[in-house]
Each structure stands twice: as structure tokens, then as C-alpha cells.
Amino acid sequence: MDERISLSRRKLLHALTGTGVIAAADLAWWDAPFIAPRKAWGAEPVRFQWSVPEPTRIALMNSLVERFNQSQKDFAVQIEYVPQAQARQKLISAITGGSPPDLCQVWDNWVGQFNGMGAVEDITARAKSWKHYADVAPTAWQTVTINNQIISLPLAVTLDGIYYRTDRLKELGLKEPTPDWTWDEFLVVAKAFTRADKNQYGYGMRGSGSWALLYPSEFAYANGAEVLKDGKVAINSKEAIDAFAWYLDLALRHKVTPPSAATDGFVEIVEAFGRGVTSMYQHNSGSSGQQKKNVGVDKFATLPLPIGPANKRASFWFSETLTMFKGAKNKEGAWQFMTFMLDEEPSLKYNTALGLLPARKSILDRPEFSRDPALAGFVQSFPIGIVSPYLAYPGWGGKIDSDGVPLIQQAMLGKISARECLDRFADILKKEMM
Amino acid sequence: MTMLTLAKPRTRPLIGWRVRKLLIGYSYLVPAALCMLATVVVPIMLAIKMSLYADILYKPQDYRFIGLGNYVRLVEDPVFWLTLRNSVVWVFGSVSLQFVFGFAGALLLQQAFTGRALVRTLTLLPWIIPGVVVGLIWEWLYQPNYGVINDILIRVGLMQERVAWLSSPDLAMAAVVFTNVWRGIPFFVIMLLAGLQAVPDELYEAAHVDGAGVFARFWHITLPLLRPIIVVATATRIIWTFNYADLIFVMTGGGPANATQITSTYTLLQAYSSLDFGYAGALSVVLLLVMLAFTWLYLRTTKGLEDTE
Structure with missing residues (x-):
């Protein structure tokens, strides 16, 4: 028998083990088998509502929850997946019906409304005695603090920046913009990117959803404006009106935005960039993973928002939070899971997989x-x-959607001026301060 | 000796047999009535009660009875009147075109031709697909930058520039109505086809012998005999469309600038964005009144039809 082609049982086992190792190494972290001691029977359930159920997030959350459940024997987290579009309605119905989940994942702009409903648990004492309290960025704590009470843990934070196509800049022979770029430079690049005859536009302006108003508001801060000044609504100040007018001119005068801008929401601005229709758009880090797949890692980069005429700029912080309800039946279990999610490994995996930024400074400093x-x-x-x-103010979030977005859409379409848009919007905000 | 037995008079039952029969009949209805009470009447009453209160969920401290305050606000709200106007365009634009094309489709499918069974099945497709999916499909078809509609129209030379169908206030309503027409045609096709198949062929043959042309046969035989179905189908479709918010919610969210905001989507917006359940309750009650008006008209018309049969 030829020794060279014989396959002993030992060789076969070695080959199989090697193949398994290679296959496992190729799997995403959350898809890899997790081997740990079995959990004890009788663990108390923790009801956890989770929105944004797209495949990566589902696999990731299932894996994280499994790891938590296996890591201790007292609590068993049960995830209730809810489509993002219905998550807020479901929570409102559950709160008014007196049966909220123990814990939920929500954005901080919802938490204010839930807190106004008296539904959210004050976790100040727990948070301040938590070992990583000082490691969480102070601004992240501010996003989840209302009336000096901490009401959520910031799982991830987002800041807005500008995505732009580096490959198209090279094609056009343009100089790469630097992080301290200005409005004028932004406009020059946007104009250069625009070739309407080829269905290419410089800037993917957003006209749908709350951020349709938030993005120009960020530009307003770069012009020295503020939404709230000395406790009074100041969004219709001269600085704000000028900034909004400049922003709206991107669509109305310079025509560097796609014709669909007035109704383009998150999906549309991300898709348009991914398909090469736009070459810049404003968003948080959450779509970076998708653009790596759509455009390619080496064909785009991100920059902070440009500096405005007032030599200022601002980017609004938002937090994706873990929030416990007053009506929770298992508060201790909910708290244990909340802190587990902000531990080093879960936080790192969660944020890197989804392109988000961790709230803990020590994790944010990592090269990832x-x-x-x-x-x-x-x-x-x-x-x-x-x-x-x-x-x-808790009512402002809802008023942006119901009243503010139709106003900015009218302004984007040239039906009303920036001044009229902001005067009417300021009146709406003032009424909600009472 | 003969024993005589006197007949005892029968004791008169407490409830007469007529009443008893009536009660037994009604008792069969009790379970259904209770279900209706719990799932329809009580929620309507609660919605009416809600509309009389200042009920903003994140301001529980301000919860109080305000009588007709929400209705006064509604009368003064220009967006409400805009949504009502939009609703009329949405409902009558959709239903009238669905009826016209549905009738044409039914007449076509009544004719004998090869592959008729297949075509009849395919006609049902738009009706089978869930409304949200229809909205998503058409949103992508209308997409100005990479949608198929713009691409085809430019390629065949009917357009020079891309049109933002759903982002233009002048076109958005027409675009969503067109989608709703596409979705609703099968409903009319099915209903009217069933009606057409019930019309006796002898009537057409007799009319043909008497020299009646195609139009005369349609006008004097088809239309009168289909009238009950036309009335029922149109009335129910009007009521459904008035309440139907899925398509608009998915395709435009009521935008741009409220150009496609109808009363039902505006109610949702007030309830789940502003959390203003009191005002949303008032809007719901107005919607209910409009629906009741249609239902009354519908019942009146169908009663007339029953009487003539």
C-alpha cells in the first residue's frame, strides 16, 4: 500500500479539526458557536424589547443575550423583536396599557416623551455606583439625563458628519478637503460633484423624518445660531434664518441635491450615495458599514461638518439607549443586562459590527x-x-415630526421662505414649552 | 259508577309564547352582540370620551375635561381642512378610476379567448399583495434617480428630465392615487365579472334579434342588471379607501409638505408622533361621522334596490 495516499483516522481527524477551525475563523463573531456552562433552571425572565430587527442586528443581539444568559444563573433575558417603525407605538401602547417590557432599546429623543408619561425608571443611584460611570463620556450622560435624573444607559452614541466620495474627488482632480473645511469649500465640492445630466448630485439632502430639520439646525449653529437661548426659543434668529436660507439654496439655487430631496429619508440618502447618485451626504456613523459594502472601503471617507461664517460648528449628539421602565417586573435583572451590554467585549462587538461609537471613552480609544x-x-x-x-422638552420630538417636517419640506420646495418656515416652527416649539 | 274528571284549566305561562319565541331568538344573538359591544361600541365610546379631554400622553398633569375644545381646535386647524380635501381627492379619484378600469376589465374577461383562466388569475395579483408591500414596490418604481418608470419614459423619449413623482406637491397625490387604482382594479373586476356571469344570455340574444346594437345592449341590459353590484361594490370601496392609510403612509408619509396627508394619516401622526390622543380622538370621531354618512347613504340605496327586486 502506498503510504503517501493512505489516510489514517488520526490524519482524518486532524484534517477535520483544521477545516472546522478555518470555517469558524471565517464566521462573524456573533455567528460562532458559544460554548459555556448551561444556565440554571428557574432563572427569572427579563423582557427586553428590541427594535431595528435587520439580520445582522438580530444575529448580534441573539448572541449577546445568549452570552449574558450563560454568564450567570439568576436571570434569563427574553428578546421581543419589534420593527423599528412600530417600536414607538408598541411601547406607548404597552405603557398606557400598564404592561411595558422590563427593558427596551430606544433613542434618547423618545425617552423624553416616555419620561414625561412617568413611565421611565430613575437609575441615577445605580448608574453613579456603577464601576464604569466615570468612563462614559460626560456628553453621553447628558443625553440621558432629565432634571438631574439619569434615566437610561447610553449603549452607543452618534454624531453627524459628512460622507464623501474620495474616488470621485480624484477623478475630478479636486483637492481632498481637510477636517477644518468651511461652508464655501463644501459648496465648491458639492457643485463639482453635480452633473445632473449624468444623474449625479453633490449633496444628498434629507427631507423626511426628524433629521430633515436637525441637519439644517446643525448648520445654523455654525452660523452662531441656537435653538434655545437663555431659556427662550431662538431658532428664528437672524443667524438661523441666514443659515437655513444658505442650506435651502443648495437645493433651490445651486441645485446640487437630487430632485427627490423633499421626501428622501434615511434609506434614500444612504441608497443614493451607495448607488453613486450623490457624492456627499450628512449622517451619523451608523451607515458606514453599509457604505463599505456598497461603495467600497477605499472609495469614501468622512469629515466633520464644515465650519460656518461664525467660525463655529456643532454636531448633535444622540444616544441609542437601554431604558428600564417603572413598571418593570424584574428591575435587577434588567440592570444586570444593561451593564453587561456596556462591558468591554459586548460594547466593542456591538459598536464595531454596526458602525456605531461606544459611549465609554476607553473603548472609543481603541484602534477599531x-x-x-x-x-x-x-x-x-x-x-x-x-x-x-x-x-x-419632551413634546418637541413629536412636534418636529408632525409639524416641523412639513414646514421644512415646504421650504425645500420653495413654497415658503426660510424666515416663514422658522417663524412658524418657533411658534410651535414655544407652545410645547408650556 | 262513572267517575267524572273535571279538566283543570291550564295555568297561564308567565310569558306568552310569542314573547318567549322572540326572546329565544334574541338570546341566540347575545354572544355576537356582546362581542360587537366589546370590540366596536365600547372602543367608539372611549374614543368619543377621549376626544373631550386634553390627553397628551407626556403631559399627564394636564389631563382634564375640556368639552369640545379639541373640536374647536380642529375647526381652526388649516391642516385638518387640507387633509379633508385631500381625502376627497384620494377617495373619489381612486374609486372612480378603479370602477371604470375594473368595469372594462370585467367586460374583457367575460369574452371567450385562449388563456382566459390564466389572465383572470393574474388580474388578481395586485389585490393579493399586502398594501404595505404594494407601497414599497411602487415607491421604488417611482424613485426618480434609479426607478424604472423614469428610466422607461426617458428611454422612449416621452421625458427629457427625471421627474420626482413622490417629491413634487403637484404630482405626489396623482402618483399615490394611480398606485391605489392599480391595486383596487381587481376588486371591481371580480365583483362585476360575477355579476356579468349572472346575466342570462337569452336577454342579449332577444335584444340582438330585436336589432339592439352593442351600446344599446350594454345600456339597457348590462348596466341595469349590474346596478345592485355596482352600488354595493362602490359604496364599500369608498368606505375602505377613506380609512385606508397604508399606501400613503409607506410611500410619502403624507408629504411632501402635507400634499398627500389624508385625515386617517393625520390622525396617526397626531396620536403617535405628537402623542396627542385627545386631538387624535377628535379626528377619529370626525372620520367616524363621515363614514356613518356614507354608510347611511349606502343603506338607503341598497334598501331601495331590495325593494325593487
Whole structure:
């Protein structure tokens, strides 16, 4: 028998083990088998509502929850997946019906409304005695603090920046913009990118959803405006009106935005960039992962928002939070899971997988975030990050959607001026301060 | 000796047999009535009660009875009147075109031709697909930058520039109505086809012998005999469309600038964005009144039809 072609049982086992190792190494972290001691029977359930159920997030959350459940024997987290579009309605119905989940994942602009309903648990004492309290960025704590009470844990933070196509800049022979770029430079690049006859536009302006108003508001801060000044609504100040007019001119005068801008929401602006229709858009780090797949890692980068005429700029902070309800039946279990999610490994995996930024400074300093060009613009935006001024009153979030968005859409279509848009919007905000 | 037995008079039952029969009949209805009470009447009453209160969920301290305050606000709200106007365009634009094309489709499918069974099945497709999916499909078809509609129209030379169908206030309503027409045609096709198949062929043959042309046969035989179905189908479709918010919610969210905001989507916006359940309750009650008006008209018309049969 020829020794060279014989396959002993030992060789076969070695080959199989090797193949398994290679296959496992190729799997995403959350898809890999997790081997740990079995959990004890009788663990108390923790009801956890989770929105944004797209495949990566589902696999990731299932894995994280499994790891938590296996890591201790007292609590068993049960995830209730809810489509994002219905998550808020479901929570409102559950709160008014007296049966909220123990814990939920929500954005901080919802938490204010839930807190106004008296539904959210004050976790100040727990948070301040938590071992990582000092490691969480102070601005992240501000996003989840209302009336000096901490009401959520910031799982991830977002800041807005500008995505732009580096490959198209090279094609056009344009100079690469630097992080301290200005409005004028932004406009020059946007114009250069625009070739309407080829269905290419410089800037993917957003006209749908709350951020349709938040993005120009960020530009207004760069012109020295504020939403709330000395406790009074100041969004219709001269500085704000000028900034909004400049922003609206991107669509109305310079025509560097796609014709669909007035109704383009998150999906549309991200898709348009991914398909090459637009070459710049404003968003947080959450779409960086998708653009790596759509455009390619080496074909785009991010920058902080440009500096305005007032030699200022601001990027609004938002937090994706873990929030416990007053009506929770298992508060201790909910708290244990909340803190587990902000531990080193879960936080790192969660944020890197989804292109988000961790709230803990020690994790944010890791090379996975600080050296990724797709995230550079957001990491550089930390010094200019401010808590969104629209979180100041619980009613403002809803009014942006119901009244503010139709107003900015009218302004984007040239039906009303920037002044009229902001005067009417300021009146709406004032009424909600009472 | 003969024993005589006197007949005892029968004791008169407490409830007469007529009443008893009536009660037994009604008792069969009790379970259904209770279900209706719990799932329809009580929620309507609660919605009416809600509309009389200042009920903003994140301001529980301001919860109080305000009588007709929400209705006064509604009368003064220009967006409400805009949504009502939009609703009329949405409902009558959709239903009238669905009816016209549905009738044409039914007449076509009544004819004998090869592959008729297949075509009849395919006609049902738009009706089978869930409304949200229809909205998503058409949103992508209308997409100005990479949608198929713009691409085809430019390629065949009917357009020079891309049109933002759903982002233009002048076109958005027409675009969503067109989608709703596409979706609703099968409903009319099915209903009217069923009606056409019930019309006796002898009537057409007799009319043909008497020299009646195609139009005369349609006008004097088809239309009168289909009238009950036309009335029922149109009335129910009007009521459904008035309440139907899925398509608009998915395709435009009521935008741009409220150009496609109808009363039902505006109610959702007030309830789940502003959390203003009191005002949303008032809007719901107005919607209910409009629906009741249609239902009354519908019942009146169908009663007339029953009487003539």
C-alpha cells in the first residue's frame, strides 16, 4: 500500500479539526458557536424589547443575550423583536396599557416623551455606583439625563458628519478637503460633484423624518445660531434664518441635491450615495458599514461638518439607549443586562459590527474606531459635539415630526421662505414649552 | 259508577309564547352582540370620551375635561381642512378610476379567448399583495434617480428630465392615487365579472334579434342588471379607501409638505408622533361621522334596490 495516499483516522481527524477551525475563523463573531456552562433552571425572565430587527442586528443581539444568559444563573433575558417603525407605538401602547417590557432599546429623543408619561425608571443611584460611570463620556450622560435624573444607559452614541466620495474627488482632480473645511469649500465640492445630466448630485439632502430639520439646525449653529437661548426659543434668529436660507439654496439655487430631496429619508440618502447618485451626504456613523459594502472601503471617507461664517460648528449628539421602565417586573435583572451590554467585549462587538461609537471613552480609544477612515469624521467631531437642543422638552420630538417636517419640506420646495418656515416652527416649539 | 274528571284549566305561562319565541331568538344573538359591544361600541365610546379631554400622553398633569375644545381646535386647524380635501381627492379619484378600469376589465374577461383562466388569475395579483408591500414596490418604481418608470419614459423619449413623482406637491397625490387604482382594479373586476356571469344570455340574444346594437345592449341590459353590484361594490370601496392609510403612509408619509396627508394619516401622526390622543380622538370621531354618512347613504340605496327586486 502506498503510504503517501493512505489516510489514517488520526490524519482524518486532524484534517477535520483544521477545516472546522478555518470555517469558524471565517464566521462573524456573533455567528460562532458559544460554548459555556448551561444556565440554571428557574432563572427569572427579563423582557427586553428590541427594535431595528435587520439580520445582522438580530444575529448580534441573539448572541449577546445568549452570552449574558450563560454568564450567570439568576436571570434569563427574553428578546421581543419589534420593527423599528412600530417600536414607538408598541411601547406607548404597552405603557398606557400598564404592561411595558422590563427593558427596551430606544433613542434618547423618545425617552423624553416616555419620561414625561412617568413611565421611565430613575437609575441615577445605580448608574453613579456603577464601576464604569466615570468612563462614559460626560456628553453621553447628558443625553440621558432629565432634571438631574439619569434615566437610561447610553449603549452607543452618534454624531453627524459628512460622507464623501474620495474616488470621485480624484477623478475630478479636486483637492481632498481637510477636517477644518468651511461652508464655501463644501459648496465648491458639492457643485463639482453635480452633473445632473449624468444623474449625479453633490449633496444628498434629507427631507423626511426628524433629521430633515436637525441637519439644517446643525448648520445654523455654525452660523452662531441656537435653538434655545437663555431659556427662550431662538431658532428664528437672524443667524438661523441666514443659515437655513444658505442650506435651502443648495437645493433651490445651486441645485446640487437630487430632485427627490423633499421626501428622501434615511434609506434614500444612504441608497443614493451607495448607488453613486450623490457624492456627499450628512449622517451619523451608523451607515458606514453599509457604505463599505456598497461603495467600497477605499472609495469614501468622512469629515466633520464644515465650519460656518461664525467660525463655529456643532454636531448633535444622540444616544441609542437601554431604558428600564417603572413598571418593570424584574428591575435587577434588567440592570444586570444593561451593564453587561456596556462591558468591554459586548460594547466593542456591538459598536464595531454596526458602525456605531461606544459611549465609554476607553473603548472609543481603541484602534477599531480611531484608525478607521470611515469613522474618522465622527471621532474628530467629538470636540464639537453638543446634546441635541431638541431634547430640551419632551413634546418637541413629536412636534418636529408632525409639524416641523412639513414646514421644512415646504421650504425645500420653495413654497415658503426660510424666515416663514422658522417663524412658524418657533411658534410651535414655544407652545410645547408650556 | 262513572267517575267524572273535571279538566283543570291550564295555568297561564308567565310569558306568552310569542314573547318567549322572540326572546329565544334574541338570546341566540347575545354572544355576537356582546362581542360587537366589546370590540366596536365600547372602543367608539372611549374614543368619543377621549376626544373631550386634553390627553397628551407626556403631559399627564394636564389631563382634564375640556368639552369640545379639541373640536374647536380642529375647526381652526388649516391642516385638518387640507387633509379633508385631500381625502376627497384620494377617495373619489381612486374609486372612480378603479370602477371604470375594473368595469372594462370585467367586460374583457367575460369574452371567450385562449388563456382566459390564466389572465383572470393574474388580474388578481395586485389585490393579493399586502398594501404595505404594494407601497414599497411602487415607491421604488417611482424613485426618480434609479426607478424604472423614469428610466422607461426617458428611454422612449416621452421625458427629457427625471421627474420626482413622490417629491413634487403637484404630482405626489396623482402618483399615490394611480398606485391605489392599480391595486383596487381587481376588486371591481371580480365583483362585476360575477355579476356579468349572472346575466342570462337569452336577454342579449332577444335584444340582438330585436336589432339592439352593442351600446344599446350594454345600456339597457348590462348596466341595469349590474346596478345592485355596482352600488354595493362602490359604496364599500369608498368606505375602505377613506380609512385606508397604508399606501400613503409607506410611500410619502403624507408629504411632501402635507400634499398627500389624508385625515386617517393625520390622525396617526397626531396620536403617535405628537402623542396627542385627545386631538387624535377628535379626528377619529370626525372620520367616524363621515363614514356613518356614507354608510347611511349606502343603506338607503341598497334598501331601495331590495325593494325593487
